[in-house]
Amino acid sequence: MNYCLEVKNLSTAYAGSHFHLDNVSFSVPQGSIMGFVGENGAGKTTTFSSILNTIRRDSGKIEIFGEEMTDEQPDIRNHIGVVFDAINFPGDLTADKLAAVFKDIYQKWDDDLFQNLIRRLQVPAHIKVKDLSRGMTMKLATAVAMSHGAKLLLLDEATSGLDPVVREEMLDLFLEFVEDEEHSILMSSHITSDLEKIADYITFIHNGRIILTEKKDTLLYKYGIARCKSEQFQIVDKLEYLAYRKRGLQIEMLISDKAKFAKKHREIIIDDITIDEIMLLLVKGDQ
Numbered sequence: 001m002n003y004c005l006e007v008k009n010l011s012t013a014y015a016g017s018h019f020h021l022d023n024v025s026f027s028v029p030q031g032s033i034m035g036f037v038g039e040n041g042a043g044k045t046t047t048f049s050s051i052l053n054t055i056r057r058d059s060g061k062i063e064i065f066g067e068e069m070t071d072e073q074p075d076i077r078n079h080i081g082v083v084f085d086a087i088n089f090p091g092d093l094t095a096d097k098l099a100a101v102f103k104d105i106y107q108k109w110d111d112d113l114f115q116n117l118i119r120r121l122q123v124p125a126h127i128k129v130k131d132l133s134r135g136m137t138m139k140l141a142t143a144v145a146m147s148h149g150a151k152l153l154l155l156d157e158a159t160s161g162l163d164p165v166v167r168e169e170m171l172d173l174f175l176e177f178v179e180d181e182e183h184s185i186l187m188s189s190h191i192t193s194d195l196e197k198i199a200d201y202i203t204f205i206h207n208g209r210i211i212l213t214e215k216k217d218t219l220l221y222k223y224g225i226a227r228c229k230s231e232q233f234q235i236v237d238k239l240e241y242l243a244y245r246k247r248g249l250q251i252e253m254l255i256s257d258k259a260k261f262a263k264k265h266r267e268i269i270i271d272d273i274t275i276d277e278i279m280l281l282l283v284k285g286d287q
């Protein structure tokens with residue numbers, strides 16, 4: 001399998017903070033969308049910043065299309081399009097003027113594509129960035145990220161705060177971006193239903209550590225949530241679940257193979273599971 005991004009044993013600490021990324025490793029296969037999920041403060045933005053080399057790494061390495069990302073290789077960064085929650089475009093520029101600036105900065109700037117995108121997303125071309133709504137600003141940032149020839153998009157909460165109609169438009173764009181199997185996306189989102197719609201893989205991060213990375217279809221169709229009473233729980237072997245938690249009189253178990261579990265425990269109820277429920281069980285449950 002070809003990977004557009006490989007994060008290998010990444011560790012990073014902030015001066016004066018207890019938080020650190022602890023040996024973070026995961027890979028984004030070429031042509032795919034990887035959802036990056038974790039609670040507030042789990043380390044998603046820190047991981048993105050480390051990938052972009054905007055914060056210092058203590059150890060580990062980042063490879064983009066097989067090439068190591070270092071300060072000596074700044075050109076690799078041109079392959080990456082970025083949409084972060086806090087966008088910092090100069091407020092007095094309009095979309096049209098921004099395009100003129102980016103034309104000079106990016107060798108592969110595709111102005112036709114940019115104009116098409118902002119028309120399609122209905123971003124007003126003649127209004128100053130500072131006067132655009134938040135949703136419009138995120139759409140503009142997405143159009144920019146997609147128009148400079150990037151093969152990998154890093155989207156950090158790029159759809160947060162957007163209404164469902166706009167989010168749907170953005171999700172369609174992301175799917176089209178990866179359609180040719182050459183482009184790829186790593187996107188963090190607290191709106192896990194969006195990831196359920198478009199992601200191929202999901203990576204979970206918690207307290208600076210990767211706790212699970214898996215194909216989305218495996219998570220949604222093979223994983224499950226088993227619910228039982230304490231007496232029934234006593235007879236389940238520890239190796240049969242990944243995590244469990246007590247909710248009232250019930251025990252909930254995260255299981256990685258519904259069919260196998262059902263065969264052995266016919267009396268225990270097994271339900272389908274959502275990305276949110278997997279995260280809750282992994283983060284709040286006991287192992």
Ligand SMILES: Nc1ncnc2c1ncn2[C@@H]1O[C@H](COP(=O)(O)OP(=O)(O)OP(=O)(O)O)[C@@H](O)[C@H]1O
Pocket residue numbers: 014015016017019038039040041042043044045046047
């Ligand atoms: N510049 C900094 N100096 C010290 N600590 C920081 C700095 N930036 C982030 N942190 C801390 O690092 C931890 C991880 O933050 P990060 O922004 O990576 O989390 P996140 O998963 O993106 O969270 P959210 O979902 O809330 O955006 C937090 O505890 C945060 O307070």
